[in-house]
Amino acid sequence: NFPTDIVEDDVSVDFIIVGSGSAGSPVAARLSENPAWEVLVLEAGGAPPAESRVPGMMLYSMPDYGRYGYNYRTTPQKYSQFNYVNNANLFPRGKLIGGSSAVNFMMYNRGNRYDYDRWAALGNNGWDYKTVLKYFKKSENYRGRITPENTAYHGVGGPMTVESKRYGTPLAKAYLDAGRELGYPSLDTNAASQMGFNTPDVTVKDGLRQSAAESFIKPNLHRRNLRIQSDSQVTKVLFDRNLRAIGVEYKHRNRVRRAYARKEVVLSAGAVDSPKLLLLSGVGPRQHLEALGIRTLVDLPGVGQNFQDHPSIFGICWNVPKGMATSFQRLLGPASKIEYITKRSGPLSAPFGMEGNAWVRLREGDPTFPDMQFLIASLSIGVDFGLLISPTVGFKREVYNDYFKPYQGQEGFNIGPMLTVPKSRGSITLRSNDPADPPLIDPNFLSHPDDVELFLEGVKFALAIGNTTVMRERIGARFNDRPVTGCKHLSYGSDDYWRCFIRRMASTTYHPAGTCKMAPESDPGSVVSSRLLVRGVSGLRVIDASIMPFITSGNTNAPSIMIGERGADFIKEDHGFI
Numbered sequence: 001n002f003p004t005d006i007v008e009d010d011v012s013v014d015f016i017i018v019g020s021g022s023a024g025s026p027v028a029a030r031l032s033e034n035p036a037w038e039v040l041v042l043e044a045g046g047a048p049p050a051e052s053r054v055p056g057m058m059l060y061s062m063p064d065y066g067r068y069g070y071n072y073r074t075t076p077q078k079y080s081q082f083n084y085v086n087n088a089n090l091f092p093r094g095k096l097i098g099g100s101s102a103v104n105f106m107m108y109n110r111g112n113r114y115d116y117d118r119w120a121a122l123g124n125n126g127w128d129y130k131t132v133l134k135y136f137k138k139s140e141n142y143r144g145r146i147t148p149e150n151t152a153y154h155g156v157g158g159p160m161t162v163e164s165k166r167y168g169t170p171l172a173k174a175y176l177d178a179g180r181e182l183g184y185p186s187l188d189t190n191a192a193s194q195m196g197f198n199t200p201d202v203t204v205k206d207g208l209r210q211s212a213a214e215s216f217i218k219p220n221l222h223r224r225n226l227r228i229q230s231d232s233q234v235t236k237v238l239f240d241r242n243l244r245a246i247g248v249e250y251k252h253r254n255r256v257r258r259a260y261a262r263k264e265v266v267l268s269a270g271a272v273d274s275p276k277l278l279l280l281s282g283v284g285p286r287q288h289l290e291a292l293g294i295r296t297l298v299d300l301p302g303v304g305q306n307f308q309d310h311p312s313i314f315g316i317c318w319n320v321p322k323g324m325a326t327s328f329q330r331l332l333g334p335a336s337k338i339e340y341i342t343k344r345s346g347p348l349s350a351p352f353g354m355e356g357n358a359w360v361r362l363r364e365g366d367p368t369f370p371d372m373q374f375l376i377a378s379l380s381i382g383v384d385f386g387l388l389i390s391p392t393v394g395f396k397r398e399v400y401n402d403y404f405k406p407y408q409g410q411e412g413f414n415i416g417p418m419l420t421v422p423k424s425r426g427s428i429t430l431r432s433n434d435p436a437d438p439p440l441i442d443p444n445f446l447s448h449p450d451d452v453e454l455f456l457e458g459v460k461f462a463l464a465i466g467n468t469t470v471m472r473e474r475i476g477a478r479f480n481d482r483p484v485t486g487c488k489h490l491s492y493g494s495d496d497y498w499r500c501f502i503r504r505m506a507s508t509t510y511h512p513a514g515t516c517k518m519a520p521e522s523d524p525g526s527v528v529s530s531r532l533l534v535r536g537v538s539g540l541r542v543i544d545a546s547i548m549p550f551i552t553s554g555n556t557n558a559p560s561i562m563i564g565e566r567g568a569d570f571i572k573e574d575h576g577f578i
C-alpha cells in the first residue's frame, strides 16, 4: 500500500512532476524540502503490489505488463534479435509508483567516472565525476562492506538504502574466483576503480526492495506540501503564448483533467515517455509532428533521437549439477518462505539469479574505462521447462525447443556480455497523435558493425570465464555447445558462427537512455541544457534517464536517481532556495 491523494480539478501548485520513478521520486522529495513550495507528482500507474517488494519475486511482476507496465514492444529489429518473436522484444517499463525502480533487478551500479567526465567534456557544466559523486553519496545509505578503499565513495544516512546481497548460490563466489583465475580483482566497482569482478550491491533494505518512491516519497508524505496522485497519465504539456509551460493535461480514471504549475513542469516519465510527451505537446522534429497533424511549437530535431540501450547476449549457457544454481523449487519451497518471513534472508531476499558482474576492457583504449560488462545469472533458460523465463526474454518457441529444451529442468547459468558503450543509435517516435497509442521504440541494435565485432570479443571472454578451472572443476559446469537455431550452416565456433549467434541472440538489458539529449545549444541534437531546461520554451525540464548524452557504463538505476538529485538542485538554485 502506498497512500496517494486525489487533487481538485485545475489545481494550481508550484511544481508538477510527471512520473514517480527513479528520477522523479528524488526530485519530489528534494523540492518539497522547501515548505513554501507546493509539489504535485502525477503518476500514470497505481500502487505497487506487495510481491514487488520481495526481491526474489522480481520475475513475477515482469510478465504482468497490463497491470504494472505499458505493454511496450520494440519495432522488429533489422540487424538483431532474429531468434526472438517478431525480431523484437518486450520492453518493460514500470507503470506504477516507483516506476522502473519498482520492477527492476535492483543491482546498484553507478558506471564509470569517465562516463560523467565525458558528459562534462561535451560542454555540460556541472556533470563531471567529482560533482556527481556528491549526489550519488547524498542519496545513499550504504550498508555494504566498507573498506579503507571504498569509504570515500559511499554515503550513509541518505534516503536510498543499498545493501550487500543477502543470498547467493555457490556460483556467486565461483564467479569471483573465476575472475581472479583470469587475472581480474574482486572489488567494489562503485568506488575507485570499476575494472574487475563483483557481487552486486542492491537497492534493498532489510531484505525488501527499495524502489525510489519507497525511499524518497513515502517517508515524506507527512509533508503537507507534497502530494502524489496515481492513475494519472499526462497526455500533454500546456504552454502560454510565450511558450512558458503552465501545466499539464492528464487522464485520471478516464476523465480528462488539468493541473497548473506556477513555477515549473518537470518531465520524469523515463526515456520512452518523456520524449513521447514532448512530441505530443508539439516540441520535436517539425516534419514528424506535421506528418501526424500535431502543431509544432518548437522545431527540436533531437527529441526522441540518440536512443541508446545496452544490448546483451542471452544464451551463452552452461549446465551444472543440482544445488549449484538457482531453482524455482528452492526459491518457492517452504524452507525459503520460512527463512524469508522469519529472517528476511535466503533466496527470496535477493534478486532472482543475479549473482555477479564484471567490467573489462577488451579493445585498446583507456584501461580504466570498460567496453564490456558481463552478468552471470544463475539461471538456465529451461530450468522452468520453458514456462516463464523464455517467454519473458522473448525467444521464439522453436528456438526454445531446438536450443534450450534438450537441457530443460536442469540447473545452469548464463554469462551475458553487455556492450557498455554501444555505437548504434535508435529512436522513439510517435505512432499517431493519440496519447493512448504506444510509441515506436526502435533500439536499432547492432546497426553499427563495430558493435558486433566488439561482441565477438565479449563472447570469447564469456567462454573463457565458463572454461576456468573453478567453473569446470569446482562447479562442474558443462557448456551448451548445441549449434544455435539459424546458424547451423556455419562452422561451429568460427568467428562467423559467433557473429551469427550475436545477431540472433542479442537483445535489450532494459536500459533505454539518451532520447532527450543534454548538450550545448550548438549541438543540433540537443534537447535540454546542462541545467535540464528544454530548449525553445521556458518553465519545463526533463529530469530522467533520457537526458544522458551517452549511456553510462553499467545499469542505469543509480545514475537515474543521481540525475534526479542533480536536477532538483538546479531547480532550487534557479529559484533561490539554496
Ligand SMILES: Cc1cc2nc3c(=O)[nH]c(=O)nc-3n(C[C@H](O)[C@H](O)[C@H](O)COP(=O)(O)OP(=O)(O)OC[C@H]3O[C@@H](n4cnc5c(N)ncnc54)[C@H](O)[C@@H]3O)c2cc1C
Pocket: 018, 019, 020, 021, 022, 023, 024, 042, 043, 044, 045, 062, 092, 093, 094, 095, 096, 097, 098, 099, 100, 101, 103, 104, 105, 106, 107, 108, 109, 232, 233, 234, 235, 268, 269, 270, 271, 273, 274, 277, 509, 510, 511, 512, 544, 545, 546, 554, 555, 556, 557, 558, 560
Ligand atoms: C526489467 C528491468 C530490470 C532492470 N534492472 C536494473 C538493475 O538491476 N539495475 C539498474 O541499475 N537498472 C535496472 N533497470 C533500469 C532502471 O530501472 C531504469 O534505467 C531506471 O529506473 C530509469 O529511471 P527513470 O526515472 O528514467 O524512469 P522510470 O523509473 O521508468 O520512471 C518513469 C515514471 O514515469 C511514469 N510515467 C510515464 N509516462 C507517464 C505519463 N504520461 N504520465 C504520468 N506518469 C508517467 C511511469 O509510470 C514511471 O513511474 C531495469 C529496468 C527494467 C525494466
